[in-house]
Amino acid sequence: MSVRAIILQQIDIVAAQQHKILKPLSDDLHLIDSGLDSLCLAILVANLDDELGLDPFGTGDDVPIPVTVGDLITLYENAEA
């Protein structure tokens, strides 16, 4: 499964677990408007660390804060590269 597919799947899983109603996911959807609160995003990042073995935030580099769903996916795709 691609990084993109795993991220989109994890967003669905976390939202369901936390009983959040998700907006239809698209690359330009703002994370803040997606239906995920900060706890959901925190869980998502932890899950992606476990699933992908990637922690783009923990690299110590100046990591840009993802604003949209697309930014988030790009962040992980770049971390994988």
Next chain:
Amino acid sequence: MPKLSRRSLWEVTLGGGGERWIADRHGTIVLDRLRSGSSLAVTARDLRGSSVLIRSERQLPTILAAIELDGIARRILLCPPDLAPDHLPGIAADAGVDVVLSDGSLPPVDLGRSVRSVECSSEVTCRSLVGFERGTATEWVLFTSGTTGRPKMIAHTLHSLTGPLDDGLAVATDAVWSTFYDVRRYGGLQILLRALIGGASMVVSDAAEPVSDFLVRAGASGVTHISGTPSHWRRVLMSPAASRMAPAYVRLSGEVADQAILDHLHAAYPDANVAHAFASTEAGVAFDVRDGLAGFPASLIGAPDAKAEMRVQDGTLRIRSSRMAVHGLAAQTRDLRDDSGFIDTGDMVELRGDRYYFVGRREGVINVGGQKIYPEEVEAVINLHPDVQVSRVRARSNPITGAVVAAEVVLRTDIAGDAAAFAAIREAILTHCRASLAAHKVPVSISQVASLAIAASGKLVRAHA
């Protein structure tokens, strides 16, 4: 339980009848032998009024020395075996140590020419100290089990140490006490004093002894009353030798006793009374709970006739009683009490219905996006799963909320290798956590580990950020 009324521990210990003994892993000493001999290679005159630091790997030499020196020495310091030698010069200076008693089992430390070295032993082969007056109100100094820096010295008197023993627990004089604690820690010393003052015998544990070996030894010695931390007891329940002893009284202290561990102990020892006590080195024993339920009745807070007064302030339990440590030693320790004489235990409590529950240590708090979580409250939920032996909850750093909650679990040994079983258990735990905890308290990850480390204090090792 007989009152002490200013009698020394030696007089109280040897005052009763019966053949009483203390056994460790290596041997047994009959206490009556202290009437005709001594474990100390020195006369009492040489030690009168001294500040004496007792240092031995085995507990037995320290026990014998403490019995012999109470009422003679000005101060006795009970060094736990894991006390780093680097701290000793500072400790000796702060406590005005004149004499170091050592059985030679630990590497010697040079404390300067003004400190004499005297041999102590687990054998009673030296000339007796009988006949010396034991009228000094000896100060008993214990070390707190801090994780970093020099351990704090906490000074008690025999009176403050034995205050909690007058708690109505009826114990026959042919009882055999034991504890997983080292007797040089508050929890262990309580048990030693119960045995000595109550006319009973005692089996001493040994940090280097496998749990199963100890359980077999305790069973063979007829242990009737035994205490330890919940972590100690979880280890017991993991051992196939748990059934080798049949205690009448099982006591937990030192950590939060959750409902799961109380229930498991009831099941393992159906004939035993299972009690959990709240105690700290500084505040002494505040109370014990004997109804088999976690937490304690809210009516204990503010009870006017209690031997230890309790109140809750800023979420933590505060205690005031005559069992509190007299003071800390040295400049490093501020007065332990607040303006009204209460000690802040640092243990967070929460009122649910008509009971207070311990939720964790103040310094152990995990901060998830500004919301506080105490690891113990999450562990209490995880531990309810029948296949979980023990769990540890910790902070996992997170770029969004600063931290999230992560859990590690040790499963029952018979299913520990089964990956499919773990996946199912993990889901069951998470489902239960989601049903009974706020969302930010639910572990983000649960991993299986083979074991979780227990510190020398008997408590689960926790890394406080």
